[in-house]
Every structure is written in C-alpha cells, then in structure tokens.
Amino acid sequence: MRVLSGIQPSGKLHIGNYFGMMKPALALQQEHQVYLFIANYHALTTVHDANIMRQRTLDVALDFLACGLDSQKTVFYRQSDVPEVTELTWLLSVATPMGLLERCHSYKDKLAKGIAASHALFAYPVLMTADILAVQSEIVPVGKDQKQHLEIARDLAIKFNGQYGEIFKIPEPMIQEEVAVVPGVDGQKMSKSYENTIEIFGSKKQIRKAIMRIVTDSKTLEEPKDPDTCNVFALYKLFASQEECEKLAERYHAGGMGYGDAKKKLFAKFEEHFAPMRERREELANNMDYVELVLQDGAARAKEVIMPTLAAARNAVGLE
Numbered sequence: 001m002r003v004l005s006g007i008q009p010s011g012k013l014h015i016g017n018y019f020g021m022m023k024p025a026l027a028l029q030q031e032h033q034v035y036l037f038i039a040n041y042h043a044l045t046t047v048h049d050a051n052i053m054r055q056r057t058l059d060v061a062l063d064f065l066a067c068g069l070d071s072q073k074t075v076f077y078r079q080s081d082v083p084e085v086t087e088l089t090w091l092l093s094v095a096t097p098m099g100l101l102e103r104c105h106s107y108k109d110k111l112a113k114g115i116a117a118s119h120a121l122f123a124y125p126v127l128m129t130a131d132i133l134a135v136q137s138e139i140v141p142v143g144k145d146q147k148q149h150l151e152i153a154r155d156l157a158i159k160f161n162g163q164y165g166e167i168f169k170i171p172e173p174m175i176q177e178e179v180a181v182v183p184g185v186d187g188q189k190m191s192k193s194y195e196n197t198i199e200i201f202g203s204k205k206q207i208r209k210a211i212m213r214i215v216t217d218s219k220t221l222e223e224p225k226d227p228d229t230c231n232v233f234a235l236y237k238l239f240a241s242q243e244e245c246e247k248l249a250e251r252y253h254a255g256g257m258g259y260g261d262a263k264k265k266l267f268a269k270f271e272e273h274f275a276p277m278r279e280r281r282e283e284l285a286n287n288m289d290y291v292e293l294v295l296q297d298g299a300a301r302a303k304e305v306i307m308p309t310l311a312a313a314r315n316a317v318g319l320e
Helices: 015-028 050-066 084-094 098-102 105-112 124-134 144-164 204-212 231-239 242-254 259-285 288-317
Strands: 002-007 033-038 074-078 139-142 172-175
Touching: 002 015, 002 124, 015 033, 015 050, 015 139, 015 231, 033 050, 033 288, 050 074, 050 259, 050 288, 074 288, 084 124, 084 144, 084 288, 098 124, 098 144, 105 124, 105 144, 124 144, 124 288, 139 144, 144 172, 144 288, 204 259, 231 242, 231 259, 242 259, 259 288
Parallel strands: 002 033, 002 139, 033 074, 139 172
Antiparallel strands: none
C-alpha cells in the first residue's frame, strides 16, 4: 500500500515528534511504499526567516536519516522540490467550498496560539490535500486529533472526481490509537508551541537539564509515589522494557526513592536509545552532499507519480 506522511521543519525535532510520528513512519517502510516529505511550504506560515528555514529543513533530513530512514525503501523529499504540488493546490482550490475551510478547527487553534492570520494559514488544508492526492496515497497515518484533516482531503477528492472525472484515489486514514501522548517537561502534551520539549539531538547538557526540569508532585523521598500519574515515569515507559518498567514501578510504590533518581534513570535510557543515532547524525552532517543527493533522488522519484497525476488533473479541467 502507498502511504504518505510529512513533517514541518518548524523547530528542532523532539521526542514527541519521534514517538508520535517518526518512529511509526519508519516502521511502515518495512511493509509499505512510503512517501515521506519535509513540509517546508507548510512551515512558511510560521517560519519567516529564510536562513532558519533552510537550516531547519536540513536538520529534519539529518534527523530522519540518523533515526533509520532507508532512502531505498522510502521516497524522502523536500516539499519545495516538487512545486507541481502547488499547481495542484490551485486546481483543488477551485473545487473547495469556503464553508469547508471555515469549519476547520486547526485554523482557529493556530490563531489561538498567536499565529498571524493569513490566506496560507486558512487554505492550509488544501495544500495538505494536494500533498496527499498528488502521490495517489492510499493510506495516511493520523492521530485521533488530526482525523478532520484527512476527512477534508477525502471530501475534496470525492468532490473533484465527481465534477471532473475519476482522477484521485480516495485516501483512507490509519488511526494511530496506540501512540501515547508524550508529556512535555511541564506535564502538557509535548509541543514546540509550549516550549516544553526534550530535543532528540540536543547536547547531553541540554537534555539532562530538560529532564531534570520535568514537573512532579511534592512528595518527599520517603513517601510512596504513583507511577501512573508521574510525567517522568510516562516518559521512561517510552524507552524501557516492560520488565524495567515493572521494577521502577515497584520502587515508586515502596517509597525511599526521590524523583531525582527517576529522572537520572530516564536520562540513562534516553542516552542508551539515541546515542547510536547521534553518532550517525554527526557522520551525516559531515557529508551533506550525500544528504542533498538523497533529497534530490526522492524528489525525482516522487515526481514519477506526481507529474502524471497533475497532467490528468490539468486535462480534466481543460488546461491541456
């Protein structure tokens, strides 16, 4: 099955990104035909510094390759390297009802977070739809809170097909119910917007400092503690085996262990997990020609599907 997923280069990737999107996407490459893109067109709604945009885009490429992306199995590309998707966005815009966009909760949510209102922010779902339909994706992994995004893509594909003929496959959602919400250092969902993240490839000093800042309750060292309500334990579970989690939970219940010790254990598991990836990332950073080659090759492979799709859409509306 053909699967599409994308991620914005809007900031340093963190462990919420890793467990919520990156790890599941990398697992899919073993069984499916995966198209994975760096959504730098989308990121323009929030990133307005050209140099920062360039660097963050390359950082995302480095991060994915370091974390195990196989460029032979996954079509990995920059969104801006396939500008055909923006033309398709305009063709889809012609068939997009204003009311559909006005009902999108993502636009209202972003305004509430202080992001400036713009046409790009409002029409974001149409570009997202073009990303999906351009590669004729059959499956799109989404969390429960993102289901509306795919419903819009399905609605627009059905409407366009009904008006102009069967051009697009209708994508199906792959609801990632098993992906746990990753808490940030303040206990809220980990997000760049809340500035509560733990970066995947930050320095050891930065990571240790972030982990030691994780909010806990005020119980003393001697008191028993509840692992099920502890942000430190919730993060530890993402890295540790079931046996390791059970042993740490026993120490929580028994008392005599402070949260500082639990945070040290979390830091050790973090380092154990990401140290090989950090080493790989450093190697890749010293060979950016290779990284660029991977992205260019991915764009070329993506265009093998995208260009015929666009040509069919252009012909259907009378531009060819």
